[in-house]
Amino acid sequence: MTISASARVTFKSDDASLPGGFGQGCAQLLAGVDEERSLNRAAKRMGMAYSKAWRLVREAEAHLGYDLLARDGARGSTLTPRGRRALEAYLDIQAEVDKVLRRRARELE
Numbered sequence: 001m002t003i004s005a006s007a008r009v010t011f012k013s014d015d016a017s018l019p020g021g022f023g024q025g026c027a028q029l030l031a032g033v034d035e036e037r038s039l040n041r042a043a044k045r046m047g048m049a050y051s052k053a054w055r056l057v058r059e060a061e062a063h064l065g066y067d068l069l070a071r072d073g074a075r076g077s078t079l080t081p082r083g084r085r086a087l088e089a090y091l092d093i094q095a096e097v098d099k100v101l102r103r104r105a106r107e108l109e
Contacts, residue, residue, distance in 0.1 A: 003108045005101040009094045013063040020059030022086065024094070029053055030068060030079060030087045038076035039069065 010023035032042025043053035061068050068083035079087065 001109070003105045005105040007097055007101060009090065009097055011063065011090070013065070015063075018059065018062050020056065021063050022060040022090065026056045026060040026068075027087055027090045027094075029056060030083060033069060033077050034079050034084070034087070036076075037078060039071075041076075 008024050010021040012018070012021040028046060029039070029042050029048075032045055033039050036042045036045065039053055039057065040050050043050050046053075057068055064082075064086060066082045067080050068086060069077045070080050070083075071077050
């Protein structure tokens with residue numbers, strides 16, 4: 001039998017009154033925006049309502065203290081430089097956590 005473990009990384013500010021955070025859902029949205037050049041198309045691709053996608057991004061921006069997306073009206077959206085760095089850092093950190101969990105889960109076998 002093989003044992004597996006999982007954890008989802010979420011970053012939050014110290015302000016407990018803020019909802020949400022920067023986690024897997026927002027990271028997936030940002031990756032979709034990077035490919036699609038549109039938050040609306042990225043949300044549709046994930047089966048998510050556009051209003052929910054906006055909410056996730058705004059909540060993450062509030063926690064991080066900077067804009068993740070540059071919005072260009074009808075022409076769509078792109079990642080800001082800080083948004084790109086946040087996405088890359090999140091993916092790297094999540095990969096590191098996954099690696100540690102895979103290694104440590106073997107101790108339970």
